[in-house]
Structure formats: structure tokens, C-alpha cells
Amino acid sequence: MSKSTIRKKVKSAMKKKAKSAIKNKGKSAAKSSVKSAARSRVKSSAAGRAGSAAKKKPRSAVKRKAAAPVKTKSALRFEIDGKACKARAGQTILDAARDNGIYIPVLCFYKGMKPAGICRMCTVKVGGRNMAACTTPVAEGMIIENAIPELEDMRKAMVEMLFVEGNHMCPTCEKSGNCDLQALGYRYQLLAPRFPYMFPQRNIDATYSKIMIDNNRCVQCRRCVRGITTKDGRNIFAMTKRSGKSTIVADRELEAKMPDDLARKAMDQCPVGAILKKEVGFAVPIGKRKYDAKPIGSEIHN
Amino acid sequence: MSKPVVATASLAGCFGCHMSLLDIDDRILQLIDLVEFNKSPIDDIKTFTKECDIGFIEGGCCNSENVENLINFRKNCKVLISVGECAIMGGLPAMRNGIPIRECLEEAYLNCVTVDDKIIPNDEEIPMILDRVYPCHEIVKIDYFLPGCPPRADLIWEALTALLSGKPINLPYEALKYD
Numbered sequence A: 001m002s003k004s005t006i007r008k009k010v011k012s013a014m015k016k017k018a019k020s021a022i023k024n025k026g027k028s029a030a031k032s033s034v035k036s037a038a039r040s041r042v043k044s045s046a047a048g049r050a051g052s053a054a055k056k057k058p059r060s061a062v063k064r065k066a067a068a069p070v071k072t073k074s075a076l077r078f079e080i081d082g083k084a085c086k087a088r089a090g091q092t093i094l095d096a097a098r099d100n101g102i103y104i105p106v107l108c109f110y111k112g113m114k115p116a117g118i119c120r121m122c123t124v125k126v127g128g129r130n131m132a133a134c135t136t137p138v139a140e141g142m143i144i145e146n147a148i149p150e151l152e153d154m155r156k157a158m159v160e161m162l163f164v165e166g167n168h169m170c171p172t173c174e175k176s177g178n179c180d181l182q183a184l185g186y187r188y189q190l191l192a193p194r195f196p197y198m199f200p201q202r203n204i205d206a207t208y209s210k211i212m213i214d215n216n217r218c219v220q221c222r223r224c225v226r227g228i229t230t231k232d233g234r235n236i237f238a239m240t241k242r243s244g245k246s247t248i249v250a251d252r253e254l255e256a257k258m259p260d261d262l263a264r265k266a267m268d269q270c271p272v273g274a275i276l277k278k279e280v281g282f283a284v285p286i287g288k289r290k291y292d293a294k295p296i297g298s299e300i301h302n
Numbered sequence B: 001m002s003k004p005v006v007a008t009a010s011l012a013g014c015f016g017c018h019m020s021l022l023d024i025d026d027r028i029l030q031l032i033d034l035v036e037f038n039k040s041p042i043d044d045i046k047t048f049t050k051e052c053d054i055g056f057i058e059g060g061c062c063n064s065e066n067v068e069n070l071i072n073f074r075k076n077c078k079v080l081i082s083v084g085e086c087a088i089m090g091g092l093p094a095m096r097n098g099i100p101i102r103e104c105l106e107e108a109y110l111n112c113v114t115v116d117d118k119i120i121p122n123d124e125e126i127p128m129i130l131d132r133v134y135p136c137h138e139i140v141k142i143d144y145f146l147p148g149c150p151p152r153a154d155l156i157w158e159a160l161t162a163l164l165s166g167k168p169i170n171l172p173y174e175a176l177k178y179d
């Protein structure tokens, strides 16, 4: 059986299940049908492919505005915090939420990059279970909880953990004002972390030619590893060592050959100040930086 | 009724937070109507002369004197507030936390290019330097935290007036910043 036939079969099976469940047992049954639909997807191991199927579709065709027109034919209906939403088949919860004008916080997700589900900042509840919104595809009838106190506090706690497990001296940081981690702190009105500071020993490597890497600030989202490659597709960044010792390094040869715009891209795609382009800094004055006036996510939430 | 009493201190800080407190512009006139200052560099009162209601702490603890001072504040203030990044997490001085203390002292007093008399100061009069810089809440209980480097004058003002009036604090987005 080819990949696409598996997909079609799974999809139609899911639809049938969801429909009959809604007809027969009402809302609560719809929830369990989502679960079983999800299970059947896992069985046929098509879950990952559903995501990549969405990727292959020309994205430019869909305008990323609140309540963007969705193709009625394949539109899935689902709910976030009681709001009725629509999604295209194969769309992730995060993607669909954005199209419906709903903000779900992210850290490792970057638009245009294949989602990796690393940071769990985007955790939502689907049928009472915690799921990463950036990697979970929407299914018909899904009931999703997002901006509920339990999840918001958990996300805030995750931001706090990232602050204490690294060395974040924002006043000295070039990324300050443009930093996603800091902006999440602002959004959640984080005054001081509830966890003790760890002051780990991490290294700064300024011996590269175009960039410097400050592992004190790295949140290990691997956006640099996943998203920054040479023209012929070779990775420039990599992660070495394991667990608490994991460190981001760059291939010296490839790094030295990086054109300026790629070095800039590496700095911009890093959510924090762990990758900095050399010889420029503090270019934007305080007050004009990305998150000085508006909270992160305000471009989505309206 | 007597006015609420405020005390302030700068531990391992740069006095920036105190400057920010003075940066409330003409509200400073309201401030002196609202509160009375006790031990503080602002009025230069060096020792507590009465029990205080609110204590503002700037800076973390990098030496034994900071610790004694902080404990003294905790004893004499009903409410203690960590003001600024240094009080909250050690701030810039805490950048030495990953470096062994011997290396720090050797760099500063022996190896640094501008050093003349190569000697590591060691005298009873000089407070003992700690192994690392400690956030204030790791030494005593801290009731509230006002981040920023320095905290915006508006944030300090909002916090103070909220405390005095017993109302919940209003946190405008622009007022809460870490830099």
C-alpha cells in the first residue's frame, strides 16, 4: 500500500468514527472517538506523515490571518477553550490555532521549520491529556484546552526553569528586548522564578569567525541545528554531549564560509542570545526592540 | 496617624535602583507626603531608629557585610522587597559565580595589567568575600520582587502605592522589564 492510500484510509476511518460517535453519543463520545482515532493513526504509523503531508501543500495559498478562509470540503471542526474553530486536514493544532486567531506559546517551533516538539511550551490539553500543539495534527471534533490556569502556570514554570538552569543576565545580553524567552517571562508577568538558581558552568566560544556561541543562554531548542544549513544542505550547527552537558557547536570550516545573511539568520532564528553575529550589536535602541511595547503573541491574538 | 516607614539599602549593587526610585519625577513630592524614610542612603540615616514597614533591597550578597546588613533589614522591616536584577539573581556581580574565588582574586589583584602592588587584600576591616554572589532570597525571606536593571520608576511607584493602599498591583507591560 502506498503512503497516500494509507493516509486516505486512516482519514476516512477517522471521519466515519467521529461522525457516528457524535450522532450516537453526543459530546463526550466525540472525545473518546478522537482518542481512538488518534490510536488508529499511531497503529498505522501515519501520524508523522500527516504532518509532512500538510507541509507539502503550498502554504502561501493560505493567508495567515485570523479566521482565514478554509476549504470547506476538507475542513475539520474542533474547539479551543470553547471557541469553534476550523482546520485543514493535516494541520497541526498550533498552525490551526494561529489561523483561528488563537495564540499558543512556543519556543522551539519556528515558522517554516519542521516542528520537533522539543520544548513543550506549546502544551495543550486534548481530551484531558497533555499534547504538544506544534506536532499534534487536528482531528475532527477535538476539544482542546489552551489558556486555562493550569496550563498557563505550567508554561510559566517552564520559563522559570529555563531561567534558573542557565545563566541569564538580561542586562548584559545583546538579545535583550528581542528574546523569546524573556518575552515569555514578560507575558507571564514573571517577577522571580520559584526555583533556585543553578548557576551552571557553561562555556562561551568566541573563536568562530562570523558568530559567537554563548551556551549560558542556550535553551537547547535546536532551531539552529534544524534550520541553518549550507546551500547544499549541510548542517552548520550540532549538539554535542548529553543531558545537562549538551552544548551547541558549529562546524568551523562551514561557519567561516557562512555568508553574512546566513549568520544573521542564525542569530535571528535562535530564540535567545546564544548565537550572536560578530561585529554588530545593540543596533536597535531600547524602546524600539521587538518586545519593548507589545507582548509576544500579540500579532496572533486579537 | 504616623506615616509608614521605609528603609532602603544597596548591597552588591550599583545604586542604579536607588536612582530609579528618585526617577519618579514630581511624584517624589507625593512620596515624602506618603512615607517617612528611616535607614537609607537617601537621608543618610545609618542605623535603624525604629521598626520599619517596608524595606527596599538593592543588590545581592557578595560579602559578609552584605549578609549582615540583609539580616538586619529582615529583622527591622515588616515587608522586604528585592529591587532589581542583582537583588533577585545576583545580577552582573554574579557573572563571577562560575569562576573559582581564588582565580577572581588573583586576576583582580595579581595578574591584572594595571596592578601595581601585587597583594591580595586581607584585613579584618575588610568584609570577607563570599564563594559566590547570592540572591537575597537565598539568605532571608523576601516578600516581593521587582525586576529590572534598574526596575522602571513606574514599577517601583506602582508597587509602593499598591502596598500602601492594600490594592493589587497594576503591572503595565512597559513597566515590567528585565533590562
Ligand code: SF4
Pocket: A167, A168, A169, A170, A171, A173, A174, A175, A176, A177, A179, A180, A181, A182, A217, A272, A273, A274
Ligand atoms: S537570552 Fe534572553 S533571557 Fe537570556 S539573558 Fe539574553 S535576553 Fe535575557
Ligand code: SF4
Pocket: A217, A218, A219, A220, A221, A222, A223, A224, A225, A248, A269, A270, A271, A272, A274, A275
Ligand atoms: S543555540 Fe539558540 S537556536 Fe541553537 S539550540 Fe541553543 S537556543 Fe536553540
Ligand code: FES
Pocket: A105, A106, A107, A108, A109, A116, A117, A118, A119, A120, A121, A122, A123, A132, A133, A134, A135
Ligand atoms: S513549540 Fe511545541 S514543543 Fe516546542
